Every structure is written in C-alpha cells, then in structure tokens.
Amino acid sequence: MTAPLTPPPPPHHQPSDNAHGWQAPPAGAGGYAGYAGYEKDGPGTRTEILEAAVVTVAVAVAGVLFGVLWWWLAPHVPLVADDTAVYLKDTEGEQAIGVDGTFALLALGFGAVSAAVVFLVRRRGGVPLVVGLAVGGLLGSVLAWRLGVYLGPTQNVVAHAKAVGKGVTFSAPLKLGAKGALLAWSLGALLVHLGLTALFGPRDPDPYESPYASLPPVPPAA
Secondary structure (H helix, E strand, O other), X not given: OOOOOOOOOOOOOOOOOOOOOOOOOOOOOOHHHHOHHHOOOOOOHHHHHHHHHHHHHHHHHOHHHHHHHHHHHOOOOEEEEOOOOEEEOOOOOXXXXXXXXXXXXXXXXXXXXXXXXXXXXXXXXXXXXXXXXXXHHXXXXXXXXXXXXXXXXXXXXXXXXXXXXXXXXXXXXXXXXXXXXXXXXXXXXXXXXXXXXXXXXXXXXXXXOOOOOOOOOOOOOO
C-alpha cells in the first residue's frame, strides 16, 4: 500500500508593481537620495565665513556716514564762561539728551537699512552672516561715535572759552552719554533681518513629506 500522491505546490506568484496601483520611482531618484530633506543645501562653511567678513567690513565702513550725520544733526549744548568757570547756559535744556537720542535713532535707521540690503543680496542668511551683521554694526557705531566727536567742537573747553571771550555762548564738545546706544545698530539690524527672513526667506522642506507625493496617480490594473 502506497501513500497518496499530492500535487506539487503552485509556484509562488510575484505580484507586479502595479497590482496595487503603485509605481516605481523615476529614474535617477535613487530612493531616499533624491529626497529634498537629505540634499546638500547652502554654499558651504568657507563661503559663508567669507561673505560674513565682507558684510562686517562693509557695514563698519558705513559708520563714516553715520558719524557725519550725527555731527550734523545732533543739537548743540550751549555753554557760557565768566572769569572763574564755564557753565551751562540753559540749565533746564534737553540738548544733551537730544545728542544721545539722535545717535540712537540714526543707529536704528542704519541697522534697518543694512539688514534689508544684506537680506536682498543673500536671502538664504546663515549664522555667520548674522554674526557679521551684528559685529559690523557695533564697529560702525564705535567709528561713528569717535568720528562725530572728532568733527565736533574741541574737547578743550577752557581754551575754547578763552578764545570766544567772557559771556559769549559757545557749543560744548559732542559727547555720547548713553554708551548703550552703541548697540542700537546691531540690535536693529538683527531684528529687521530676522523679520525679513521669517516673512520672505526660503522655506525648509517638510521632513515628513513622502518622496513619492509629487508622482502622478496610476490607475488600478483591470
């Protein structure tokens, strides 16, 4: 008596790619190698550092124009001298506060303009570029401060009082009382650049988006 013969199992059926409406990725996609989230982006660290250095120098040089405008627009503090000392002519005047305020407002304006120009030239931004913008703003403010003081009335108040004579009004040396205004350019530039980047800067790709989302749908097999 022999065992019953059983038919051999059917060969394993390999479903086609389109059995469920799927489609192979296009040629050259390379799986996840073509996924936008994994593509190399940006010009490279060396290029970014070079661009940041150029921005720093350009912004700092703009401090020359800043200093000239501050010297020209800042109010004058009137002084008067007698035989013994030099006094403020208007003891209740706010000219000294106006000098600091003029510097701060000009610094904020220069910060906004420099940030807008840098953003238009290079929209992609980057940490080195932002650092260069901030450092350049600080250097430009220091340069403007020292240039304005140099262009203003002499620092030797006693000699100036003797030169003009007793009872004659003359201007006090240009002086920045609030040293914190030296940071206004950098702060203004950072805020404006951050706002422009958030509103109009390039968007990063969604890391959770499927690489096949842009492929056209395939009708199911009949």
